[in-house]
Every structure is written in C-alpha cells, then in structure tokens.
Amino acid sequence: MSFYTIKALVLRYLYLYTRTPVRIVELIFWPLVHLLVWGYLTRFLQQNVGDDFPHEITFLIGAVILWDILFRAQQGVAIFFLEDVWSRNLLNIFAAPVTNADYLGSTYAVGMMRAGVTSVMLAGLSALLYSFNVFQLSWALIPFVFNLLIFGWALGMISTALIVRWGPAAETLAWAVPFFIQPFAAVYYPVDYLPTALQWVAKLLPCSYVFEGMRDVLKDGVVNWGELGIATGLNVVYLAAAGVLFVRVMNTAREKGLLTKFASQ
Amino acid sequence: MEPPLLQVRDLTKKFGNVTSVNGVSFDIGDGEILGLLGANGAGKTTAINMVLGIVTPTGGHIEVFGKELMANRIEVLRSMNFCSTYTQLPGNLRVWQNLKVFGQIYRVPNLKARIDEVLEMLEISHLKERVSGELSAGEGTRLNLCKALLNRPRLLLLDEPTASLDPDIADKVRKVVKRIRDEEGTTILYTSHNMRDVEEVCDRVVFMHKGKVLFTGTSEETLHHFEEESLEDVFIRVARSGDIESNRERKEGGS
Numbered sequence: 001m002s003f004y005t006i007k008a009l010v011l012r013y014l015y016l017y018t019r020t021p022v023r024i025v026e027l028i029f030w031p032l033v034h035l036l037v038w039g040y041l042t043r044f045l046q047q048n049v050g051d052d053f054p055h056e057i058t059f060l061i062g063a064v065i066l067w068d069i070l071f072r073a074q075q076g077v078a079i080f081f082l083e084d085v086w087s088r089n090l091l092n093i094f095a096a097p098v099t100n101a102d103y104l105g106s107t108y109a110v111g112m113m114r115a116g117v118t119s120v121m122l123a124g125l126s127a128l129l130y131s132f133n134v135f136q137l138s139w140a141l142i143p144f145v146f147n148l149l150i151f152g153w154a155l156g157m158i159s160t161a162l163i164v165r166w167g168p169a170a171e172t173l174a175w176a177v178p179f180f181i182q183p184f185a186a187v188y189y190p191v192d193y194l195p196t197a198l199q200w201v202a203k204l205l206p207c208s209y210v211f212e213g214m215r216d217v218l219k220d221g222v223v224n225w226g227e228l229g230i231a232t233g234l235n236v237v238y239l240a241a242a243g244v245l246f247v248r249v250m251n252t253a254r255e256k257g258l259l260t261k262f263a264s265q
Numbered sequence: 266m267e268p269p270l271l272q273v274r275d276l277t278k279k280f281g282n283v284t285s286v287n288g289v290s291f292d293i294g295d296g297e298i299l300g301l302l303g304a305n306g307a308g309k310t311t312a313i314n315m316v317l318g319i320v321t322p323t324g325g326h327i328e329v330f331g332k333e334l335m336a337n338r339i340e341v342l343r344s345m346n347f348c349s350t351y352t353q354l355p356g357n358l359r360v361w362q363n364l365k366v367f368g369q370i371y372r373v374p375n376l377k378a379r380i381d382e383v384l385e386m387l388e389i390s391h392l393k394e395r396v397s398g399e400l401s402a403g404e405g406t407r408l409n410l411c412k413a414l415l416n417r418p419r420l421l422l423l424d425e426p427t428a429s430l431d432p433d434i435a436d437k438v439r440k441v442v443k444r445i446r447d448e449e450g451t452t453i454l455y456t457s458h459n460m461r462d463v464e465e466v467c468d469r470v471v472f473m474h475k476g477k478v479l480f481t482g483t484s485e486e487t488l489h490h491f492e493e494e495s496l497e498d499v500f501i502r503v504a505r506s507g508d509i510e511s512n513r514e515r516k517e518g519g520s
Contacts (some may be wrong), residue, residue: 008369015362016355019396087355092412095317096370097342254321257280260314263351 001101009098009106010113016083031068031118032125038064038188039130059215061132063187065122066214069115070148070155070207071178076111077104077156078163078174085168091263100247107160108153115149137214140223144210147228150235151206155181157242161249164258186211206231206238268331270295270420270452271316275325278311278476285311287476288325293420298446298453300467302460302496304504308476309456310351313422316454317347329420343371348413349424353405356398360389360408363397364415371416383411386441402429410438414445421445421453427462435459439466460496470496474503 017023042060084090093103126132137144159177163170184194184201186208191199202208209231213224253259269292278286286308293299301309314320316327318338327334329341354363361380368376384390387407392400397408406429413421423442427435439462445451457463463470464484472479472487480490491499 004372005370008366011369012355012358012362012366015358015366019357019359019362083355087357088351088353089355091314091317091319091349091352092354092367095319095342095347096367097339098370099339251321254319257278257311257314257320259319260310 001099001105005098005102006105006109009102010109013080013083013106013110027072027114027117028121031064031122034064034068035061035122035125039126043130058130058132059218060188061126061130062134062137062214062218063211065119065126065134066144066148066210067182067187068118068122069145070152072114072118073111073149073152074155074159074178075174076114077107077153078159078177080107080110081160081163082171082174085262088263090259094259100250104157104243104246107156111153111156112149115152119145137217138223140213140217140228143228143232144214147206147210147231147235150239154235154238154242157246161242161245164249164253167258168262181205181207184208190215204234206234267295269293270330271454272328273312273316273325276312276315276322276327277324278308278315278320279323285476286315289473289476289478291471291478291481293452293454296446296450296452297469298442298455298467300463300470301454301456301473302463302470302500303473304500306475307473309473310424312473313347313424313454313456316422317345318342343416344419345422346371346413346416346418347422347424348409348426350406350426350428351424352409354397354408354412356396358397359393360384360395360397360400361393363408364411367412368415373416379415383414386414387411388437403431403434406430407434407438410441417449418451421451423453423455425457426455427457427459435462442466460500464496472499472503479503
C-alpha cells in the first residue's frame with residue numbers, strides 16, 4: 001500500500017467535489033432531511049405520548065447520526081468506484097501502478113471524510129434544533145464510530161464487488177445494500193422487538209451492537225464493552241471476508257474482461 | 266544482442282468459447298515503434314489490455330523490461346503508460362487537475378514543470394485551466410496523450426490515438442510520437458486503423474486477423490509478402506478474405 005498513491009486518488013475525489021458543488025447536496029441534503037423528519041417526530045412523541053414513554057426517545061436522533069456514519073462510509077467506497085465508471089476513467093486507474101490495497105485505502109479515506117462531514121453537520125444541527133448532545137455518548141462514541149466506519153467499508157467493498165461482477169445494471173446496489181440490512185440492524189428499535197429468527201440475523205450484524213449500545217448509554221449511561229467487543233470481532237470477520245471477495249471479484253473481472261466492458265459502456 | 270523490451274509469447278485469451286487472441290507472439294526492441302494492425306475484432310485491444318494487466322491471459326506469457334508482467338505488474342507499470350481512444354479523464358476536473366492526479370500516481374518528479382512540458386508538446390497549453398469535459402474530441406485525445414507521456418514511459422501503448430482527430434491534429438500527434446521516440450527513446454506499441462499513421466510512424470507491423478498473427482515485418486516486407494501496393498490494400502484484403510495465406514497459395518498455384 002502506497003500512501004503517495006492513496007493521496008493522489010483522494011486528491012482526485014476532492015477536486016471532483018470542489019469542482020461540482022451540486023455533489024455536496026448529496027452529502028448535506030439527505031442527511032439533513034432524515035434529521036429533520038426523525039427530530040420533529042421525536043419532539044412530537046416526547047410532547048404527546050405521556051410520562052410513561054421513555055425520555056430516551058432522543059435515541060432516534062442519535063440513530064440518524066450514527067446510521068449516517070455507516071451509510072457515508074459505505075458510499076465512500078461504492079461511489080468512488082462508480083465515479084470512475086461514469087467518467088470512463090476506470091482503465092486509466094487500473095492500468096496505472098495502483099494496487100487493490102491502494103484503491104481500497106483511498107476509498108476508506110474518502111468514506112471517512114464523507115462520514116466526518118455529515119456527522120459533524122448532523123451533530124451540530126441536532127444540538128441546535130433538538131438539544132441532543134451526541135457527546136452524551138461520552139467515550140463510547142469512539143468505538144461506536146470506529147465500528148460503524150469499519151462495517152460501512154466492508155459493505156462498500158461488497159457493494160462494489162457485486163457491481164463489478166454483475167455489471168453497470170447493478171449500480172443501484174451502491175445505494176441499496178445498506179438498506180438491505182437496515183431492518184435487522186436495530187437502528188431505530190431494539191433487537192428484542194424482532195422475531196426470534198431475525199434476532200439471530202441482527203446478532204450477526206456488528207452495527208446492531210452499536211445501536212443497542214447507544215440506547216443503553218442514553219438510557220442508563222452504561223457502556224456495554226463486551227458487546228462492543230463482539231461488534232469489533234464481527235467487523236474483523238466482515239472486513240476480511242469483504243476484502244477477499246473484492247480481490248477475487250477483481251481477479252475474475254480481469255479474467256473475464258469485465259473492467260474493459262465497464263470502460264466501453 | 267539487447268533483449269526485447271516487450272516480449273509476448275503464445276499469448277492466448279479465451280472468453281468462454283470465443284478465442285479473442287490465439288497464440289500471438291511478438292517482440293518490441295528498445296526504442297522501436299511496432300504497429301499492431303487488424304480489423305475490428307482482430308484481437309489488438311485485447312492483446313494491449315493483457316500487456317497492461319487489465320485482462321489476464323488464458324495462456325502464454327508477457328515479459329516487460331525482462332520481467333514477467335503479472336508477477337511484477339506494479340513495478341513494470343510505473344515505467345509504462347497508455348492512451349486509448351476508449352478512455353477519458355474525469356470530465357469534471359480541470360486539465361491541470363487531471364494531470365496532477367495522474368502525475369502523482371506515477372510519481373513524476375518536478376510535476377508542475379512536466380505538466381507544462383507535455384501540454385506544450387501537444388500544443389494545448391492554452392487549455393490548462395479548462396474543464397476536461399468541455400474539450401473537443403481532438404483536444405480530449407491530446408489530453409489523454411499528455412497523461413500517457415507524463416511519466417516519460419519506457420514503454421508506451423497507444424490504442425488508436427488518432428481515431429477522433431482531424432488530419433491536421435493527427436499529423437501533429439504522429440510527429441509527437443516520433444519525437445518522443447527519437448528524443449526520449451520511448452518504445453511504442455501502436456494500434457491504428459489509419460494505415461497512413463502506420464506507414465509514417467511504425468518501424469515494423471504485426472498484422473492480426475481473428476486473434477492470430479498473420480505476418481510480422483516492416484511495411485515493405487508486409488507489402489511484398491501480401492503482394493499489395495499499400496498497407497491499406499493489405500488491410501482491406503485481410504479484413505475481407507480472412508484467409509490471406511490460402512488466397513496467396515491459390516494465386517501462386519494458379520500462376
């Protein structure tokens with residue numbers, strides 16, 4: 001892995017965003033819409049459901065912020081690849097001295113930057129509009145964010161691998177893959193509320209431990225480090241499996257000439 | 266005797282049941298310009314993509330700078346570059362931004378000066394601040410060529426570099442190609458459907474048809490072998506008959 005190559009690939013992405021401000025809308029607009037919808041729903045529930053309704057309903061706002069970290073990290077990887085497809089630049093990149101590790105490293109960096117931009121904006125606005133302080137998650141915020149970034153990267157690699165394998169017609173997977181798992185990820189409701197079989201699915205997703213953990217911290221102020229350890233362990237498995245899948249699919253793409261097909265479409 | 270800069274032996278590529286490249290062999294010596302010719306579907310672009318490592322061969326082997334390609338791909342690619350009519354640089358970026366990004370990827374020293382130099386060489390210095398997507402087809406091709414020349418490649422692969430250019434610009438590009446070979450000793454693998462390009466630029470040609478090499482030699486040797494008066498006539502005959510050797514044999518038998 002070459003830091004110099006990663007820096008060059010990230011630079012290209014930064015140029016792309018500074019050259020086309022409309023892309024920033026995608027980074028700002030949709031997260032903002034989610035925050036407003038869930039934020040005002042939270043306020044409505046707090047004021048109308050009565051005292052027996054848990055005050056920690058604010059977790060919905062926390063969930064919006066944390067989910068966006070995962071989503072933006074995944075998008076960083078998947079959209080990075082698609083940008084090259086859309087601009088017919090794919091062959092220039094893969095015929096250059098760029099290793100798979102360089103390419104993935106730059107997508108991780110971009111994913112982290114995207115997640116950084118939206119989460120800072122969401123954290124600021126949620127404090128301003130709903131008095132929700134994301135820092136009440138205290139030190140647990142660090143492993144929460146870390147785990148969501150890693151899982152986002154893994155999902156991004158899986159999305160990209162599927163797009164490479166199935167061709168441009170599968171582009172929508174870049175946006176769809178995170179939402180395939182969202183119902184089981186315990187983002188807005190606890191795992192216990194899922195049917196038993198689906199609870200097992202949830203337990204196989206690292207992000208479910210983060211969202212459960214977030215609710216625990218907001219409710220009791222207690223961080224369940226054991227569960228976060230499980231999330232980290234699962235993430236190691238997902239990241240390794242996604243990496244193997246990505247490399248295998250890229251090798252298959254070279255064998256079947258899929259990269260050149262992408263370039264000519 | 267110097268070993269060839271690029272050595273291709275028994276190169277084969279099958280996509281399912283279709284054999285795109287079938288046992289192709291050729292060498293390119295240091296500082297040589299070799300034309301890879303053939304009609305659409307002859308296997309030229311697939312062969313070039315295998316030399317770039319974008320497509321994995323089904324069989325055979327490729328050595329670049331005396332090193333096996335796939336085992337040393339990244340190291341070898343640092344001293345190579347390519348320009349294809351089928352690729353573009355990101356249209357949203359300015360010309361200098363695209364060149365800066367690729368210059369960094371190829372670790373070009375004194376990058377700023379080199380960018381000015383290649384833009385000057387291709388006579389598009391005035392487009393430096395322009396957005397790449399707003400360039401004409403010809404300007405875009407020259408920008409691609411600038412990218413390909415940035416790292417002063419020892420081996421340059423040019424896939425139909427004059428395909429979208431008007432005769433004036435095509436002539437300038439041919440002159441640049443010869444200049445970089447003469448001044449920098451760059452070795453070039455050149456594909457084109459424009460036989461004038463080939464006659465003017467290439468030292469030798471490899472004629473391909475349906476994935477196989479029909480003939481390798483200088484332009485004169487090729488004309489003599491196929492008993493035609495121009496490479497264009499050879500090209501048309503190869504494309505239409507598909508079996509030059511048997512035609513020639515038939516002709517010889519009948520005379």
